[in-house]
Amino acid sequence: MTKKIKDLSPQEVLALAISVERSNRQALDNYAHMFDGYDTEVAQRFRVLAEEESKHEQLLRKKAQELFGGNLPSVDGFDVQEVVEALDMDDSEHLIFDSLKARKVYELALQAEKKAQDFYREAGRHTTNKALATLFAELGGMEDDHAGWLQAQLNKEKNSEDKHA
Amino acid sequence: MPENINPVNPPVAPRPTSGPLAPPPPVEGWRIDLLATFPWLKWLVKQRWFQFALILPNLFLFLVFLVAGIWGTPVGNRNILIVFVWIFWWFLLISVLVPFMSRIWCTMCPFPFFGEWLQRGSLLTPKLARPNSNDKKVGLNRYFGLNLRWPKALSNIWLQNIGFLGLCTFSAFYLTRPIVSVVVLGSLIVIATVLHLIFRQRAFCNYVCPVSGFLSLYSMSSMTEVRSKDADTCLKCHDKSCLVGGERGWGCPWFNYPSKMERNNYCGLCTECIKTCPHDNMTIRLRPFATDTKLKGYDEAWKAFIMLSLALAYSVIYLGPWGFFKDVANFTESGKGLSYFIAYAVCLWSLPMLVIPAIYSAFHWVARRAAGGTAKPWKESFLTMAYPLVPLGLLAWIAFSLPLIFINGSYILVTMSDPFGWGWDLFHTAHTAWSPVVPDWMPAIQVAILALGLVLVLKSVFKQAGKLYEDQKAKIRFAIPMAGLMTLIVLVFVRLYVN
Numbered sequence: 001m002t003k004k005i006k007d008l009s010p011q012e013v014l015a016l017a018i019s020v021e022r023s024n025r026q027a028l029d030n031y032a033h034m035f036d037g038y039d040t041e042v043a044q045r046f047r048v049l050a051e052e053e054s055k056h057e058q059l060l061r062k063k064a065q066e067l068f069g070g071n072l073p074s075v076d077g078f079d080v081q082e083v084v085e086a087l088d089m090d091d092s093e094h095l096i097f098d099s100l101k102a103r104k105v106y107e108l109a110l111q112a113e114k115k116a117q118d119f120y121r122e123a124g125r126h127t128t129n130k131a132l133a134t135l136f137a138e139l140g141g142m143e144d145d146h147a148g149w150l151q152a153q154l155n156k157e158k159n160s161e162d163k164h165a
Numbered sequence: 166m167p168e169n170i171n172p173v174n175p176p177v178a179p180r181p182t183s184g185p186l187a188p189p190p191p192v193e194g195w196r197i198d199l200l201a202t203f204p205w206l207k208w209l210v211k212q213r214w215f216q217f218a219l220i221l222p223n224l225f226l227f228l229v230f231l232v233a234g235i236w237g238t239p240v241g242n243r244n245i246l247i248v249f250v251w252i253f254w255w256f257l258l259i260s261v262l263v264p265f266m267s268r269i270w271c272t273m274c275p276f277p278f279f280g281e282w283l284q285r286g287s288l289l290t291p292k293l294a295r296p297n298s299n300d301k302k303v304g305l306n307r308y309f310g311l312n313l314r315w316p317k318a319l320s321n322i323w324l325q326n327i328g329f330l331g332l333c334t335f336s337a338f339y340l341t342r343p344i345v346s347v348v349v350l351g352s353l354i355v356i357a358t359v360l361h362l363i364f365r366q367r368a369f370c371n372y373v374c375p376v377s378g379f380l381s382l383y384s385m386s387s388m389t390e391v392r393s394k395d396a397d398t399c400l401k402c403h404d405k406s407c408l409v410g411g412e413r414g415w416g417c418p419w420f421n422y423p424s425k426m427e428r429n430n431y432c433g434l435c436t437e438c439i440k441t442c443p444h445d446n447m448t449i450r451l452r453p454f455a456t457d458t459k460l461k462g463y464d465e466a467w468k469a470f471i472m473l474s475l476a477l478a479y480s481v482i483y484l485g486p487w488g489f490f491k492d493v494a495n496f497t498e499s500g501k502g503l504s505y506f507i508a509y510a511v512c513l514w515s516l517p518m519l520v521i522p523a524i525y526s527a528f529h530w531v532a533r534r535a536a537g538g539t540a541k542p543w544k545e546s547f548l549t550m551a552y553p554l555v556p557l558g559l560l561a562w563i564a565f566s567l568p569l570i571f572i573n574g575s576y577i578l579v580t581m582s583d584p585f586g587w588g589w590d591l592f593h594t595a596h597t598a599w600s601p602v603v604p605d606w607m608p609a610i611q612v613a614i615l616a617l618g619l620v621l622v623l624k625s626v627f628k629q630a631g632k633l634y635e636d637q638k639a640k641i642r643f644a645i646p647m648a649g650l651m652t653l654i655v656l657v658f659v660r661l662y663v664n
Contacts, residue, residue, distance in 0.1 A: 023403035030405040033304050034416070037314045037365075077401035078444075086400040092425035093461070096371060098317045 002081045006127045010135050011064075015072040017139055018060045020084045023077055024112075025053035028087060034095060041102040049087065049109050056146060063138070085116035085143070106154050113147035116140075194453040198394070200439070201448070210436040210449070213289045213414075219273035227275045227350070229584065234347035238586025244343040245584035248576045250350070251340050256570040259383075260563045264454065267387035268380050271433035276353050277370055280361025281418070284310050291415050303365050304409025304416040310362040315372055321464040325378030326471055330517065332375050333475050334510050337482075337495035367418040370433060382468045383559045384429040385457035385552075390450050391423065391432050391439070398446045399424035407438035407447060414441035423447060428457035430465075455556040455621060458629065463544075466551040467522065473554055473654070474517035476561040480661045484568060525551065528650040536643035541633045549632055550647050553625040557651060560618030561658055564611040572601040611662040619655045623648050 008016065032046035064072050077084065087109050094100040117140050124136030200207035209215055226249075234246040241247040262270050282288055286309045294302035301312035332339075332349065339345040353374070360369040370377045393399050407423040410416030414437040417423050421431050423438035424446070439447045460466050482490045492499035496506040529547055533540050540546060575597050580586075582595035589595065603610075630644035 023401070026403035027405055030304065030403070030409045033302075033409055037312075078398075083397050083400045088400055089422055089425060092422040092427060093420075093431060095420040095422065096320065096431050097461075098314075098320045 002079060005080050005082050005084070005123050006132075008075065008080070008132075009073075010129070010131045011068050011072050012075045013132060013135055013139075014060065014064050014067065015075040016077070016080060016084065018057055018064065018072070019076040020086075021053050021057040021060060024085060024087060025050045025057065028053060031089070035100070038095070038098055039100070039102065042100050042105055045102050045105040049105070052146065052149070056142065059142065067135075082119065084119055085112055087112040103154070103157060106150050106157075110147060110150040110154065113143050113150060117143040117147060193456060197451040199389075199449045199451055206449075210439050213291075213440065216272055216435055217288060220275055220278050223273045224275040224278055231347055231351060233585045234343040234350075236585060237343060239343060240586060241341040241343065242573070242576045243580065243583070243586040245580040246343045246346050247340065248573075248580040250346065252569050252573055253577050256566045258380075259559070259566050260570075263380060263383045263387060264559065264563070265388050266434075267384040267389040267429050268432060268434050269389075270380060271370065271377065272435060274370075274376075276357045276374065276376075277361060277367060279354065280358040280369065281367070283358065284308050284361045284366070285415070291410060291412065293412060306410035306415050308365065312365045313363055315364050315368040319372055321462060322372065322378050322381065322468055323464045324373055325375055325381075326464060326468055328373065328375035329378050330471060330475075330514060333479075334513055336479075337491070338497070341495060341498070366416075366420065367433065371419055371431060378468055379472050381430045382465060382472065382555055383562075384432070386455040386556045386559050387429055388451055388454055389434075390429055390452055390456070391434060391436070391447060392426055392450060393424045394446050394448050396424075398444050402444060402446075404443050406441040406443055410437075411441055411443075413443070414438075416441070428459060430457070455625065458552050458625070460548040460552050460555075462548070466548055467517070469551055469554040469558055470521045470525070471517040473558040473561060474521050475513075476558060476565050477657065477661075478513055478516060480561075480565050480658065484565065485661060525554075525650065528646050532643045532646040535646060536634055536639040538634070538636060538639050546633050549629050550626070552629055553622045553647075553651055556625065557618050557622045557654065560614055560621075564614045564618075564658065564662065567610060567614070568604075568607050571607060572604060573599075574602060575600045608662050612659050615655050615658050615662070619652065622651045622655075626651060 005013065028046050028050035032043045032050060035043035035046060064070055089100065090108060091099065120136045120140035120143060124133045124140065127133050127136065230246040230250060233244055237244045237246065258270055286292060292307040293305055294300040294307040300307040301310070302308060303312065339349050356373065357369045360373060404411065406413065408416050417438055418435055419431050419433050426432060481487065482494050492501050493505045493509045496503065529550060533546065578594040578597040582592045583589045626648045627644045630640045630647065634640040634643055
């Protein structure tokens with residue numbers, strides 16, 4: 001029986017957040033495998049994003065250590081009703097037409113991070129548990145950082161394109 | 166409401182309205198989850214041997230046909246190769262398999278069998294790439310051969326378009342001469358095998374096979390689809406096994422990302438995604454006719470022009486009362502000169518590549534002018550309005566193919582008993598007289614099919630126009646010329662068949 005995220009304990013929320021980052025890393029690695037031999041930049045970007053997700057997971061584990069001494073229950077994305085954060089391709093036929101552009105990869109990642117921000121903020125607004133609200137705020141803040149990093153990458157790219165133009 | 170008709174993928178939490186995390190576009194019409202309705206079917210498609218069990222008898226028959234083509238009688242209507250492939254198979258494919266079961270033919274097609282076997286190094290069991298090895302891999306699976314990616318410049322269906330037109334140019338040769346059919350079909354097996362050893366997965370099927378090209382287009386109209394059951398489950402899944410493969414199955418051989426699939430075009434119904442999904446989230450559904458409505462490129466639009474034009478041309482050549490055209494198409498037998506054949510080939514190629522697209526473009530231009538206001542970009546509008554040609558073309562082909570089986574069906578009984586034309590009588594039907602079935606009714610049946618097509622197509626024209634124009638009046642002004650064009654096309658077919 002799946003729960004709503006607002007009904008989870010703070011430990012469970014953190015365990016879920018860690019699991020989501022790990023799950024995203026695996027998904028991104030899988031995309032990278034598939035684009036090997038296609039546009040190398042696309043495959044490379046999926047790898048960079050997978051590494052980023054891995055770093056996020058480490059940060060969250062550190063947080064779990066600080067807050068709960070590292071003891072977390074086992075919760076993953078399938079235990080809750082909502083989708084917290086997931087980078088997904090926007091077209092099932094990218095590999096057929098070789099149509100995925102490197103820039104699009106970061107754009108998709110940015111959308112996923114923004115979705116996660118909104119998700120944690122929304123969850124924070126709907127919980128009466130103060131500890132949980134604080135945790136949601138912190139997790140939302142982390143997603144802000146991730147989204148900021150992606151936005152900076154995209155801006156850098158745009159500036160470089162403008163210069164070349 | 167019948168059982169197992171489910172609203173598809175209801176979102177459980179607020180979701181963005183655009184981008185990959187947005188809920189899937191609303192699904193039009195009803196759906197019946199066939200795997201939920203028929204558990205035996207689910208069991209069947211989950212078996213690793215499922216596809217092999219379909220291919221094997223087909224492969225055996227195919228080899229028999231090739232033998233018949235080489236050593237059997239050279240008389241076309243007495244040779245099982247000609248009768249079964251070009252009458253029975255064609256009719257079955259275009260009139261039954263494609264409209265009702267999408268690309269089920271691709272599930273059982275023998276052409277890529279040897280190539281895929283060599284490429285996978287396995288008939289049934291999926292192989293995993295060994296970690297830190299030099300294994301050639303796609304996703305998580307190991308493959309043999311060069312495993313190169315298909316060139317980007319050819320990642321479309323133009324090759325298939327040209328290949329199909331090329332084949333059709335010489336149709337009179339292989340439709341009447343078994344040995345020419347052997348060369349054509351045998352070449353396809355050889356090309357498929359070689360390409361499987363050079364390029365990864367089903368590059369041959371996706372980009373080269375001339376049959377696959379029109380199956381891709383017309384599968385959009387089919388009443389069967391493979392889709393994910395719940396979009397959120399796919400979003401949460403990190404295995405992405407449908408894409409990268411794994412222990413349970415191969416990653417999608419057709420380069421699709423099955424969990425996000427929204428149209429049938431490049432789904433070969435191999436059912437690997439149903440086998441590999443760790444969440445049991447892929448299924449086969451029944452749906453209304455002509456549900457997928459998005460053409461993505463000019464290559465697909467031209468495929469629609471080609472198919473429609475060929476239905477028209479074949480109706481003139483093979484069903485019409487003008488023997489002259491048949492003689493020109495079959496010039497070596499009829500004694501017509503090569504120059505006639507060249508002129509015929511030029512006309513056959515010009516019709517779908519230039520004439521029909523030019524007429525379509527002219528109507529499209531008029532429609533945009535008539536609508537006024539701010540129009541969507543030309544390409545978007547061109548492709549959106551080319552879609553109605555897909556169900557129209559399919560129904561035109563069905564109308565063309567009906568006489569093949571109704572008029573010439575008795576040859577099937579004859580060649581079943583005497584496949585090589587050697588005087589056998591295996592089922593005591595070798596001496597069945599040529600007996601056309603309801604020949605007098607044929608034009609009426611053909612017209613009824615075309616009328617049904619016209620109704621569907623006119624509905625589709627207005628629906629497609631609605632995607633381009635929000636303003637109701639502009640939409641109608643835009644749709645009228647396009648509807649006029651579709652009506653005109655149907656009237657040309659009706660005139661041909663009634664004559």
